[in-house]
Amino acid sequence: xxxxxxxxxxxxxxxxxxxxxxxxxxxxxxxxxxxxxxxxxxxxxxxxxxxxxxxxxxxxxxxxxxxxxxxxxxxxxxxxxxxxxxxxxxxxxxxxxxxxxxxxxxxxxxxxxxxxxxxxxxxxxxxxxxxxxxxxxxxxxxxx
Ligand code: HEC
Numbered sequence: 001x002x003x004x005x006x007x008x009x010x011x012x013x014x015x016x017x018x019x020x021x022x023x024x025x026x027x028x029x030x031x032x033x034x035x036x037x038x039x040x041x042x043x044x045x046x047x048x049x050x051x052x053x054x055x056x057x058x059x060x061x062x063x064x065x066x067x068x069x070x071x072x073x074x075x076x077x078x079x080x081x082x083x084x085x086x087x088x089x090x091x092x093x094x095x096x097x098x099x100x101x102x103x104x105x106x107x108x109x110x111x112x113x114x115x116x117x118x119x120x121x122x123x124x125x126x127x128x129x130x131x132x133x134x135x136x137x138x139x140x141x142x143x144x
Pocket of ligand 1: 067068071072073074075076086090091092093095104109112113117118119120121123134138
């Protein structure tokens with residue numbers, strides 16, 4: 001009795017397996033170029049549930065803060081007033097001055113940080129989102 005049950009089970013499962021193979025082989029369609037037009041992990045008609053991009057979110061603020069303390073505060077001070085330990089010696093300008101802030105664009109500020117100018121060292125090694133964050137930090141410390 002037992003061997004018979006076992007054999008029929010094996011037979012049944014192999015039949016199911018064969019049927020499955022048969023069905024899937026008929027399902028294979030010809031590849032179309034449109035198959036690759038869908039973004040990864042996204043079904044047609046589905047709205048992408050993506051995380052907010054770094055551009056919307058802004059760079060990690062703690063990262064920007066660390067970058068400021070490490071690279072800028074020694075000359076420009078905590079708020080950017082140019083009162084860091086090396087500020088007077090380097091003649092670091094007061095970045096909080098609203099007349100200066102009004103005459104420079106974010107892009108120009110970012111450019112000086114990246115390329116440096118005179119005694120202001122270049123920070124081309126800082127990633128772009130951090131540079132953008134530093135510009136934002138300078139803007140946030142504008143004097144009234
Ligand atoms: C070694 C001192 C020093 C350090 C460190 C330093 N700066 Fe400066 N920074 C200066 C000096 C000096 C100037 C004036 C350059 C000039 O125009 O002659 C300046 C100018 C600037 C300006 C442009 C002001 C203008 O007139 O357009 C910005 C913006 C600025 N620094 C931001 C930063 C940021 C952000 C950091 C850190 C990533 C940084 N600085 C680090 C000394 C420093």
